[in-house]
Amino acid sequence: MRHVTAFAIGLGLAVATFVIVGAALILGAGDVKAEATKATNTANAQLRAAVVVDGRNVRLGDIFDGAGRHADKVIAYAPAPGRKLTLEAAWLYRVARAYGVRWRPVSRLDQTIVERRSILLDTTQILDAIRAEAHRKAGLADASGNQFSDEAIDVTLDNRMMQIHLPSDMPATLQIRSLTQDPRTGRFSAVIIAPDLRPGAVRKTITGAIHHLVRTPVLNRRVSAGDIIRKNDIRWLAVRRNRIAPQIILDETKLIGMSPKRPISEDRLIRASEIQPPVLVKKGSRVTVIFQTRNLKLTTSGRALQNGARDDMIRVRTSRSKTIIDATVVSSGLVTATNAGQIALR
Numbered sequence: 646m647r648h649v650t651a652f653a654i655g656l657g658l659a660v661a662t663f664v665i666v667g668a669a670l671i672l673g674a675g676d677v678k679a680e681a682t683k684a685t686n687t688a689n690a691q692l693r694a695a696v697v698v699d700g701r702n703v704r705l706g707d708i709f710d711g712a713g714r715h716a717d718k719v720i721a722y723a724p725a726p727g728r729k730l731t732l733e734a735a736w737l738y739r740v741a742r743a744y745g746v747r748w749r750p751v752s753r754l755d756q757t758i759v760e761r762r763s764i765l766l767d768t769t770q771i772l773d774a775i776r777a778e779a780h781r782k783a784g785l786a787d788a789s790g791n792q793f794s795d796e797a798i799d800v801t802l803d804n805r806m807m808q809i810h811l812p813s814d815m816p817a818t819l820q821i822r823s824l825t826q827d828p829r830t831g832r833f834s835a836v837i838i839a840p841d842l843r844p845g846a847v848r849k850t851i852t853g854a855i856h857h858l859v860r861t862p863v864l865n866r867r868v869s870a871g872d873i874i875r876k877n878d879i880r881w882l883a884v885r886r887n888r889i890a891p892q893i894i895l896d897e898t899k900l901i902g903m904s905p906k907r908p909i910s911e912d913r914l915i916r917a918s919e920i921q922p923p924v925l926v927k928k929g930s931r932v933t934v935i936f937q938t939r940n941l942k943l944t945t946s947g948r949a950l951q952n953g954a955r956d957d958m959i960r961v962r963t964s965r966s967k968t969i970i971d972a973t974v975v976s977s978g979l980v981t982a983t984n985a986g987q988i989a990l991r
Contacts (some may be wrong), residue, residue: 690748692737696759698723701812703730705744708737709759715744726763727810731756763810764817766839771807771819771851775800775835778821779855791881797858797883804849809839809847816840831855831887858883860895861914869908873923874900882912922954925977934961934972936982943982947972953980 706716
């Protein structure tokens with residue numbers, strides 16, 4: 646009887662255990678089914694390969710499409726305006742797991758490049774600002790940039806590709822402060838503040854050279870020796886002052902009507918020693934000789950023994966008497982006799 650009772654108790658415990666385990670299995674199956682259903686209803690997030698942000702922060706939703714309820718969470722600082730930041734696969738995976746984003750990298754080459762939107766101040770704007778400040782410092786313009794002089798200024802930067810990126814919510818303006826220049830070499834140093842002294846503005850020190858330019862007449866075509874330079878043969882070049890030698894011609898009136906001693910090419914600075922008055926009378930050519938006073942005018946012919954430009958004194962042999970006289974060139978083929986020539990003409 647005792648054995649029967651023990652068997653019954655054991656059978657009851659076994660049945661109870663079976664019921665409990667079966668219930669647990671059923672509940673577990675229900676949980677698994679619920680998780681499967683939840684996974685089916687939640688799509689995988691997509692990584693964005695390139696992102697452009699406006700502000701100082703990078704948010705989860707900037708990086709992942711389908712970031713979920715944490716999309717507005719700040720996960721990184723944005724790069725400086727105009728700069729780029731690369732987020733690697735391992736870092737992205739850690740962030741995704743931390744915020745429950747359903748994404749994992751396909752390979753270690755997965756990445757996102759974040760760029761911060763900016764307003765660009767290019768090299769031209771920087772050069773214009775320095776030029777205006779240089780005009781003001783030289784007394785060639787007022788504080789508003791109104792120029793008093795036509796003198797031009799040439800500016801070169803040591804960093805010829807210099808650009809400034811400003812946050813997208815700032816105006817595209819800049820100011821030049823503390824410009825100092827070596828008057829002997831033209832070298833300068835200045836501070837750029839863009840757009841002004843507000844918080845977050847850009848402040849940079851720049852260096853380069855400032856050159857004052859001088860308008861210089863040059864030829865717009867090649868002119869041969871003996872040709873006469875006309876007004877329409879001349880054009881103007883702006884040349885750095887330190888490149889102009891003392892003999893360089895700066896006044897076009899000193900070129901017009903003159904002739905090169907040797908051929909002069911176009912767009913080249915011209916020295917006074919390279920030109921001369923044009924030859925109006927050539928050696929060996931026939932000339933008309935005139936001697937004239939208030940009451941007397943004598944005319945004869947002769948042959949020039951020298952080349953002569955206007956107002957040059959040359960030697961002439963008269964045709965009749967073969968006398969050699971001194972005469973002044975007046976124009977092409979025409980000379981006037983001096984007092985000494987008067988005797989010879991008689």
